Amino acid sequence: MENRAVIxxxxxxLTETSRAHFxxxxxxxxxxxxxxxxxVEDAVRGISRLASLEIVxxxxxxxxxxxxxxxxxxxxxxxxxxVEQIKGYTADDxxxxxxxxxxxxxxKGYKVALASASKNAPFLLDAMGIADRFDAVVDxxxxxxxxxxxxxxxxxxxxxxxxxxxxxxxxDAYAGIESIRAxxxxxxxxxxxxxLSNCETVYxxxxxxxxxxxxxx
Ligand code: BG6
Ligand code: MG
Numbered sequence: 001m002e003n004r005a006v007i008x009x010x011x012x013x014l015t016e017t018s019r020a021h022f023x024x025x026x027x028x029x030x031x032x033x034x035x036x037x038x039x040v041e042d043a044v045r046g047i048s049r050l051a052s053l054e055i056v057x058x059x060x061x062x063x064x065x066x067x068x069x070x071x072x073x074x075x076x077x078x079x080x081x082x083v084e085q086i087k088g089y090t091a092d093d094x095x096x097x098x099x100x101x102x103x104x105x106x107x108k109g110y111k112v113a114l115a116s117a118s119k120n121a122p123f124l125l126d127a128m129g130i131a132d133r134f135d136a137v138v139d140x141x142x143x144x145x146x147x148x149x150x151x152x153x154x155x156x157x158x159x160x161x162x163x164x165x166x167x168x169x170x171x172d173a174y175a176g177i178e179s180i181r182a183x184x185x186x187x188x189x190x191x192x193x194x195x196l197s198n199c200e201t202v203y204x205x206x207x208x209x210x211x212x213x214x215x216x217x
Contacts, residue, residue, distance in 0.1 A: 003111045005135075005162040006214075007153055007180075009046065010116035010124060012172030013190050013206065014098045017086060017124065018045055024082040025056050028074060034060035042195050046173025048117050048146040049075045079120075086120065089127040097207035101214055102133040108217060111135045111160035115152045115169070115179075136160050148178030153185060170209070174198060188213060 012018030022041045029036035040059050044052040053075050057063055066074065091099070105112050113136040114121060121140075125131040136159035138152050145151045157167050169180030172190045177199040180187040188209055189199035196202045203209035 003160055003162040003166065004109065005111035005113055005157060005160045005167045006105050007113045007115050007156045007160075007167055007169045007185070009169075009171045009173065009176050010114060010121050011118055012045060013095075013170050014130070015089070015093050015095055015124065015128065017118075018172060020085040021052075021082055024078045024085065025052065027081050028078045029056055029060055031077075032060060032062065032074075034062075036060070042174065046117060046147045046171065046176040046179075048140070049079065049119070051146055053078070083120065086124060086127070089124060091129045094128050094130070095206045097205075097210040099130070101206065101210045102130060104210070104214065106133070110217075111162060113156040113160050114138065115156040116140065117146055117152065147173065147175040148182065150179050150183035153180050153183040157183070157185070171199075172196075 008014060011021060022044065025044060026036045036056060036059055040055065044055050047055065050071065053071055057065065102112060112134050114134050115138050117140050119140060122137065125134065136156060138155045138159065143151050143155065153169050154164065157164050164184040167185040168188060169185045170188045170190060171177050171180060174196060177187050177189055177196055187199050189196035189202035190206055190209060191202065193202045203212060
């Protein structure tokens with residue numbers, strides 16, 4: 001349990017799929033007859049597919065409009081639009097610094113794990129050629145609670161046999177930072193300080209986090 005580990009979120013941390021998720025939600029909203037404001041992008045960051053759908057429907061004033069099976073169908077429709085955007089992803093779609101950071105952590109003896117809420121994460125890891133860099137990938141289908149609950153980060157720590165206090169979590173979502181902090185881990189935020197107001201250490205992008213933080217570990 002003395003392993004040191006870095007536990008990554010995927011969407012918006014290693015690649016810019018947070019935007020792709022949101023564009024798919026906007027397209028779904030349009031098909032339902034309303035415009036989804038840009039302000040919702042940060043609210044759905046890190047949130048599971050069905051929980052995000054609730055946020056989207058609320059934004060359109062459609063909270064009680066659909067049955068559960070209809071909601072599942074709407075979430076599948078959004079996913080199909082999302083998958084269409086990521087189907088051609090390659091290593092070129094990794095954020096600058098991602099490859100170097102994953103290599104460096106291995107050299108420094110860190111375990112590397114993935115704590116993504118996305119069921120599309122294994123596909124993306126393969127498509128971007130980084131699946132073998134991870135010592136563990138949490139399967140979100142096995143979890144009871146989504147972010148901001150700490151379960152996903154605690155599960156990742158358990159899989160790489162690390163105590164939470166020996167783990168660093170990396171996130172672009174407010175809910176994800178809540179999850180890391182509730183797990184008792186050091187949190188590194190990627191994005192805007194005003195969005196990640198719950199995080200002490202925020203970098204504008206992964207490359208800056210690599211240069212200013214991870215390379216000093
Ligand atoms: C998170 C994204 O990583 O995964 C969310 O930030 C998304 O936007 C969630 O809703 C679930 O993803 P998926 O691919 O299973 O719908
Ligand atoms: Mg994310």
